[in-house]
Amino acid sequence: MPEAIWITFAFGLGLMVKAIGLPPLVGYLAAGFALSGLATFTDLSVGQTDVLEHIAHLGVLLLLFTVGLKLKLKSIISPEVIGGGLLHFGITCLIFTPGLYWLLDLDWMTALLLAVALSFSSTVLAAKVLEGKRELRAFHGRVAIGILIMQDLIALVVMSLAAGKTPSEWALIVFGLPLLRPALYRLLDASGHDELLVLLGLLLALVLGGLGFEAVGLSSELGALVFGAMLANHPRAQELAKSLWSVKEMFLVGFFLQIGIDGLPDQQALIFALVAALVLPLKGILFYFLLLAFRLRSRSSFLTALSLTNYSEFGLIVASVALPQWLVPLAISVSLSFVISAPLNRVSHSLFERIRHRIGRFESQKRHPDEQPISLGDTRILVMGMGRTGTAAYDWLRATESRLMGLDSDPAKAEKHRHDGRNVVFADAEDITFWEGLHMPELQSVVLAMSDIEGKLIATRRLRKLGFTGYIVAHTMFADEADRIRAAGANQAYLTMSETGVALASHLQDYQEHAHPGSRTS
Structure with missing residues (x-):
């Protein structure tokens, strides 16, 4: 029974990785590669199935729905979030695209999409690190989460364009969805605090958002995000997100397993991941100086930049739609970035104190209003x-x-x-x-x-x-x-x-x- 083997490998390797202080999803990716090797060298049937593919898709939809639940305009409408997020995305693509084009001998579109995938930072890792240090609501934590939400929106646009779907005339119904918000609020109020709340989340994310948008020729990922965003201002939005947390995490295990089971990494994939790891510091340095330009102090810029110095699971989601042949190299790149980023973020405050006198001289004399x-x-x-x-x-x-x-x-x-x-x-x-x-x-x-x-x-x-x-x-x-x-x-x-x-x-x-x-x- 493949499902039993998936669960055993995912739990075992996830637990091993967690024991050394790394996010468990690194272990899930490793479990996928281990299962792929097991299938290659034995007669055991542990390979890709429709069940695993479906579970992986559900995990992506639930992830986007919970992102939507956090999508409050006030969290992203600020110069440092919009300006910092968009400028970093643009500059990264501008530098990475020609580099990938010449180094890997790719066509321009593939190089651009790879650059886009590498420009994102991990929502999962940053949120867990900030939450573990109780810094989600601190100034640098809110800036980091705001930039991550901006990146998630960019990723969604790229996925919708890459999917190449032509919307039907019924897609115009989407513009009337805000009229449903009062009814959705009443449903959320009536759902209580137990299993009905979880079922409501699944109904909105997977049925109305996922299948509903697909039925009119739109991206199911877009539908999940939209229905989450429609509830973002409800007082119980975060309670709904927490109730779905375990279900979402379980399904996302399937997504990471699916990537590894697709095949063992070859030499080219390993070289790509090592080069991506070597240029990772440039990503953090760019964030640091961009945030300084928006009058953040050196400390806030450093802590925000460090939490964003990694590659993203959203890059994998984009690749699953636009660049399926690059999933394995990107998966290894994401894993290596987590191995580098997670330990550094645990000592971010003491690390800043050690180097503050070297990097603090770049700080602007004008202060951000929140940092006076x-x-x-x-x-x-x-x-x-x-x-x-x-x-x-x-x-x-x-x-x-x-x-x-x-x-x-x-x-x-x-x-x-x-x-x-x-x-x-x-x-x-x-x-x-x-x-x-x-x-x-x-x-x-x-x-x-x-x-x-x-x-x-x-x-x-x-x-x-x-x-x-x-x-x-x-x-x-x-x-x-x-x-x-x-x-x-x-x-x-x-x-x-x-x-x-x-x-x-x-x-x-x-x-x-x-x-x-x-x-x-x-």
Whole structure:
């Protein structure tokens, strides 16, 4: 039974690769090549089947649908995202196309499509790296995700053109799809939080988006993205994306297996991948200088560029439509780029600190509006991290303290708090240069309410290093983390769940005293 062998090889090699700190999809590609070799040298039937091809296609559609769910205009309408993304794409194609044409003796169209495939960066790798470091909402994380969404849209256009399909007259119906948004919103609201939510995602991505667009002569990939984008502004869009995460990842395993099973790499494919790996740093350098040109600071430009210094699974998806004969060389190139990029991104902050004095001299004196140094002015109490816990602390404190300020690393969240009447500004506590430009002449107390333990440790150490002698208090879920925060210099670190229990008990005690004056609970 081929399916059992696919699952065994994919899990085994995926687990081995994950154990050494690389993304599991490198193991899935390796599993595909291993299965191809097994089929070549034995009589075992593990080769390509219609089932695997169908699973791979479903994985691509679900990936594009979840990309659509994140496709908010405000996330990509900024000069550094649109300008940086388009300029990098254009310059990369302009350099790579003639190089591939002359070096590999290709025709111009093949060279151009290969250059396009190599211009993209990995949405999967960058998102996982940023999420693992809790930096998806930090400024450099949002810029990286915005550029990746731009690249995904470009990839979709290329795939639609390369497919060469002629739309039918019924394709005009697509322009009326926005009229369905209220009905889709009601469906999402009515689907609850369990299996119906997953089924709704599959219905929209695979049936209405995939089959529906194919029926009118349009790309099924375009349909999946469009239906995802129609729900992007719904409050539960991210919940839908999370509910589909495991299903999407499982089907994408089939896509990577399919590439490897197509055939073992030959010498030309290996040479191509090695050359692609050698020129990979040029991709990151180009991103770095383009982002500096849009007034990002050296640190933000470096962290964004490093997260984008890899080749993309979207390049493979484009190749599967336009250049199927180049899938294996591109797959090896993507794998090698992950092997290089993943370890570097894990040490990105310390790496920047080592080379900041060499590369920081290229930084513009004019700053991006989101990266201006701030002064706390006459603020006496500072709340760092304006999520649910930070907001509750802020609202309780402002009843008795007017000189209060909140900081958050998500500009959109900071703007919403200002709209609600709170004094909140954008700042990233893990940004070393933020601390270098911070002025806090009247500060007396700090509440650390960020979700990330590293952010709390960095903030505590930096505050003490700047000579702050006031009171620092934090919360955390785990006792060992509380010990680390106190060791870093905080006056106190409370356990979140313990404090919740105390708060509940105090509410009960207040009720008992008001309902039965003079009595105490036993």
